[in-house]
Amino acid sequence: MRKQLEALIFELSSPGRKAFTLPGLDVPETDLPESYTRDQPNLPEVSELDFVRHYTHLSQMNFSIDTVFYPLGSCTMKYNPKVNERAASIEGLTHVHPLQPEATVQGSLELMYKLQEALKEISGFSAISLQPAAGAHGEFAGVLIMRAYHESRGDEKRTKILIPDSAHGTNPASSAMSGFSVVEIPSDERGNVDLEALKQECDSTVVGLMLTNPNTLGLFEEQVLEVCETIHACGGLVYGDGANLNALLGITKPADQGIDVMHFNLHKTFTTPHGGGGPGCGPVGVTEELAPFLPGPYSINEGDTYRLDMPEKSIGRLKSFCGNYGMFIRAYTYIRMMGPDGLRSVAENAVLNANYLKAKVSPFFPVAVDRTCMHEFVSHGDVPGTDVIALDVAKRLLDYGHHSPTNYFPLIVHDALMIEPTETESKETLDNFAEALEKIHQEAHEEPELLHSAPHITPVYRLDEATAARKPVLCYKG
Amino acid sequence: MKIDPNARYSKEHEWVRKDGENYLYGITDHAQDQLSDIVFIEFPEPGESFASGDIIGVVESVKAAADLYMPISGEITEVNEHLADTPEILNSDPFGEGWIVMFKSSDPSEFESLISAEDYEKLTGEE
Amino acid sequence: MPPYLPQTADDQQVMLETIGFQSVEQLFEDIPAEHRYPELNLPQAASELEILDELYGMALKNSTTGCFATFIGAGAYNHFVPSAVPYLAGRGEFVTAYTPYQPEVSQGTLQAIFEYQSMVAELTGMEVVNASHYDGATSMAEAAIMSINVSRGKRRKIVVSPSVHPQYRQVLRTYLPGEQVEITGDEDLSTGLDDLKAMLDENTACLIVQNPDFFGQLLEVDDLAETVHESGALLVVVANPIHSLGLFKPPGDYGADIVVAEGQPLGAGLNFGGPYLGIFASNMKYVRQMPGRLVGETVDTEGKRGYVLTLSPREQHIRREKATSNICTNQGLVALIAGMYLAYLGKSGIKEVAELCYHRAHYAAKEIDKLENYKVISPGPFFNEFVVQCPQPVEEINKILLEKGILGGYDLESDYSEAKNQMLVCVTELNDRAQIDKLVTVLSEIA
Structure with a gap:
């Protein structure tokens, strides 16, 4: 990792320098309407080499899957195959305008259709829309679908969405955006949804339940069938948050468990890269009953041709055009590379890796709920008898060349470290990581200052987040 | 944890203290400690009236946000504008310079119904 | 053995012994037995060269902008992308990093996004730019929601011009369904700016206009913001196409409160509709009501400059149902690309590209207008899109x-x-x- 700081691109600027070349003007000039014109925007002026070095240096200041182990819980930071990137840069697929006549984009529509079909088979749902651009966008679609379904039946008294306390923050936020109130359901001591508490909230005002399974503790809901039956019995629907689908590929189909609507995270389960924050892709799948409400358009097949279609009672468009198409290509490539047996091995190895790492780590950082886990587990990150907290452990791990696990989440576990190794990491990597944690545990007792002041190998030390928020500087001011 | 013996308290870790005819209101030492570095306070407008339990504003730290609840019904007469520029005062002096709003209340009995300093100390001790 | 899975049979055996399990299947006993190990009816695994062959085959069924002279825009724009941009944006350290939650090992992404925010602020004339939304349409819907939040939920009417991109208006209605918010103004194409102004009242959260509008027209915006602000509403400007800001007044200059735009033209390519880039900009006054991630500058414990995600309590992972938006994953890499594109073109490049678009578009418009059966019906000044009245249905x-x-x-x-x-x-x-000459010639042959 590069240790030296990099100047801002503006600070590298020198008047008159430039990187671009453009063709000369080959048509007569037309006067500009003067009352509409502006002063030149003050953008940087750099040479191409300055430009290349700048961004190369910046890249060297990042941890990434390509460079280090990245066990960020709930994020499924698995290896992103390079064939995906090649596939997504095939000019015949990238140099296509979204509003071209359908006859001229049959290849793109075919790929969409085939990806929809594959996701149906993997999940057990009857219909898929690829339109949502991210997990939270897919959730929002799901909540709007539930809303539209109830409205279509004239059932307008349903106003509340039930959400387990272990859920991602996007669940309540998506519910609130749709105008519903949120009721939090506690977890029981085995990390499941507290069934008794759930039953008490089940009445004729329930829109649905938002269930993440496996949940954010990395545990499979042991009573998932009963949970879904309970919701259905009061007329509600079950929304599945598919963030953790990686554990279930080929092992079980969410629709079979009673889930009515679910989003996928192509950027978690299906190896499309995270891009330092996005783009993701959050397709949504539904049962036959909910299929007419899907967002659109999606791709349908008529004989030898494909075309875009809007579902009959669609909640509408969630973004312009078809969705994050580049991600469709990558996910489709991955599914085809793996095949059905390969996908099943993905889930098996993801779960085996997590349980193995749990066994190695838990003597030093005990797990919050000690059961067989799925793709991830949550440990307490503090070190009793010292003043070391999970944040210190997370930062010290960076010095050992590993990215930190997720910290501060799920909210129901004090000082959580949420660890998801994924299936693409070797036993040696897992052993190295466990060893690092063991050493850090020892350091916490012997040299706690080493942890409090960590990380040390990075371009910057710990950053003053309080000042950043109190006196926000959000733009270069020159 | 510091406690102001002259104030009364709410379960949401807010304090209220008589100040002449009016009342001062803030968050407790325990609350600021839980939130850690406070970076922003969203105030109500002077002149606004609230019932007890209404949300009157928000306190934000780097990693958390907490709603401010009106502990007893009343009308806001003043907000502590110093906090807008120096929210860290809420961390350093929550019972003094870190008061958040001043309000007047029409029903003094509501104040008496709040938690006493002794009971609040016990409450935080249990957490 | 399937690709990308390093564990050998021996590894698996040792690992199972370590955790005290007999088989991998045993790990899944929490899953209801009747739903375990279902049949998965998918095509068998393909090798890398087979899958690429399959995709090349699909690609051949498309007509691409590389082979066809392309005169379609309408929200997605065919611009040249300098080679250095995808080359650098494709670096694994950018592509395979997560959201920069650990700032010490994410300074690359954080600084690049800070630079993006700064350059887009300059381009739009605004004070704050967030780290991106999904696309221009969702940025616009979020702007409407933010306007309602700025009024603390008291104003619940959105006035939107009919000359805002039709798909953007559809997304707006998906985002704000039901009776709780009234969306109006775009029922009739003849509704002009003056009519829209007349619709503003004490219940209006914002007025949304697109400039240049969907038909390519530059708007007369002189006193627009003043009128909107008099009514207590916010002015939201959809600045599309974004390259127009290389030449024409940025919305910040004429009083916009929120500026949104589709950032795809800034180096992202067409990609059949995505991934694109939702640009979202506003002013410091409203920063706490803004949706999305923000990168801010600060210092480390030694006083060195560094960057962090900041003002996070607005966001869903902290505020949950009270968050300003549910957005989490955004279009980070596309924002990085847009930042690179702007840095590469720089001060004079953005203007020169815009000028080329402008002059060539006007040349095309003049030449088409000379044709007997065609008429350019754009009434005022435009940037690079214009409307042609044709002798036949456009489809034909x-x-x-x-x-x-x-x-x-x-x-x-x-x-x-x-x-x-x-x-x-x-x-x-x-x-x-x-x-352009070829287009004119072919058109002239269609009467």
Whole structure:
């Protein structure tokens, strides 16, 4: 990792320098309407080499899957195959305008259709829309679908969405955006949804339940069938948050468990890269009953041709055009590379890796709920008898060349470290990581200052987040 | 944890203290400690009236946000504008310079119904 | 063995022994037995060369902008992408990093996004730019929600111009369904700026206009913000196409409170509609009501400059149901690309690209207008898109153009029933004079 700081691109600027070349003007000039014109925007002026070095240096200041182990819980930071990137840069697929006549984009529509079909088979749902651009966008679609379904039946008294306390923050936020109130359901001591508490909230005002399974503790809901039956019995629907689908590929189909609507995270389960924050892709799948409400358009097949279609009672468009198409290509490539047996091995190895790492780590950082886990587990990150907290452990791990696990989440576990190794990491990597944690545990007792002041190998030390928020500087001011 | 013996308290870790005819209101030492570095306070407008339990504003730290609840019904007469520029005062002096709003209340009995300093100390001790 | 899975049979055996399990299947006993290990009816695994062959086959069924002279825009724009941009944006350290939650090992992404925020602020004339939304349409919907939040939920009417991109208006209605918010103004295409101003009242959260509008027209915005602000509402400007800001007044200069735009033209390519880039900008006054991630500057424990995600309590992972938006994953890499594109073009480049678009578009418009059966009906100044009244349905004309190697303009009738035989033509720096002349010639042959 590069240790030296990099100047801002503006600070590298020198008047008159430039990187671009453009063709000369080959048509007569037309006067500009003067009352509409502006002063030149003050953008940087750099040479191409300055430009290349700048961004190369910046890249060297990042941890990434390509460079280090990245066990960020709930994020499924698995290896992103390079064939995906090649596939997504095939000019015949990238140099296509979204509003071209359908006859001229049959290849793109075919790929969409085939990806929809594959996701149906993997999940057990009857219909898929690829339109949502991210997990939270897919959730929002799901909540709007539930809303539209109830409205279509004239059932307008349903106003509340039930959400387990272990859920991602996007669940309540998506519910609130749709105008519903949120009721939090506690977890029981085995990390499941507290069934008794759930039953008490089940009445004729329930829109649905938002269930993440496996949940954010990395545990499979042991009573998932009963949970879904309970919701259905009061007329509600079950929304599945598919963030953790990686554990279930080929092992079980969410629709079979009673889930009515679910989003996928192509950027978690299906190896499309995270891009330092996005783009993701959050397709949504539904049962036959909910299929007419899907967002659109999606791709349908008529004989030898494909075309875009809007579902009959669609909640509408969630973004312009078809969705994050580049991600469709990558996910489709991955599914085809793996095949059905390969996908099943993905889930098996993801779960085996997590349980193995749990066994190695838990003597030093005990797990919050000690059961067989799925793709991830949550440990307490503090070190009793010292003043070391999970944040210190997370930062010290960076010095050992590993990215930190997720910290501060799920909210129901004090000082959580949420660890998801994924299936693409070797036993040696897992052993190295466990060893690092063991050493850090020892350091916490012997040299706690080493942890409090960590990380040390990075371009910057710990950053003053309080000042950043109190006196926000959000733009270069020159 | 510091406690102001002259104030009364709410379960949401807010304090209220008589100040002449009016009342001062803030968050407790325990609350600021839980939130850690406070970076922003969203105030109500002077002149606004609230019932007890209404949300009157928000306190934000780097990693958390907490709603401010009106502990007893009343009308806001003043907000502590110093906090807008120096929210860290809420961390350093929550019972003094870190008061958040001043309000007047029409029903003094509501104040008496709040938690006493002794009971609040016990409450935080249990957490 | 499937690809990307390093564990050998021996590894698996040792690992199972370590955790005290007999088999991998045993790990899944929490899953209801009747639903375990279902049949998965998918095509068998393909090798890398087979899957690439399959995709090349699909690609051949598309007509691409690489082979056709492309005159379609309407929200997605065919611009040249300098080679250095995808080369650097494709670096694994950018592509395979997560959201920069650990700032010490994410300074690359954080600084690049800070630079993006700064450059887009300059381009739009605004004070704050967030780290991106999904696309221009969702940015606009979030702007409407933010306007309602700025009024603390008291104002619940959104006035939107009919000349805002039709798909953006559809997304707005998906985001704000039901009776709780009134969306109005766009019922009739003849509704102009003055009519929209007349609709503003004490219940209006914002007025949304697009400039240049969906038909390519530059708006007369002189006293627009003043009128909007008098009513207590916010002015939201959809600044599309974004390259127009290389030449024409940024919305910040004429008083916009929120500026949104589609950032795709800034180096992202067409990609059949995504991933694109939702640009979202506002002013410091409203920063706490803004949705999305923000990167801010600060110092480390030694006083060195560094960057962090900041003002996070607005966001869902902290505020949950009270968050300003549910957005989490955004379009980070596309924002990085846009930042790179702007840095590469720089101060003079953005202007020169915009000028090429402008002059070539005006040349095309003049030449088409000379044709007997065609008329350019754009009434005022435009940037690089204009409306042509055609002698036949646009769909028919486009079929003929396609045979001659031309992807024709957008058929306005598909969104506006009154726009019969009207084509929205887009010209960029990728359409040289020869392409334009060819378009004019082919059109002239269609009477």
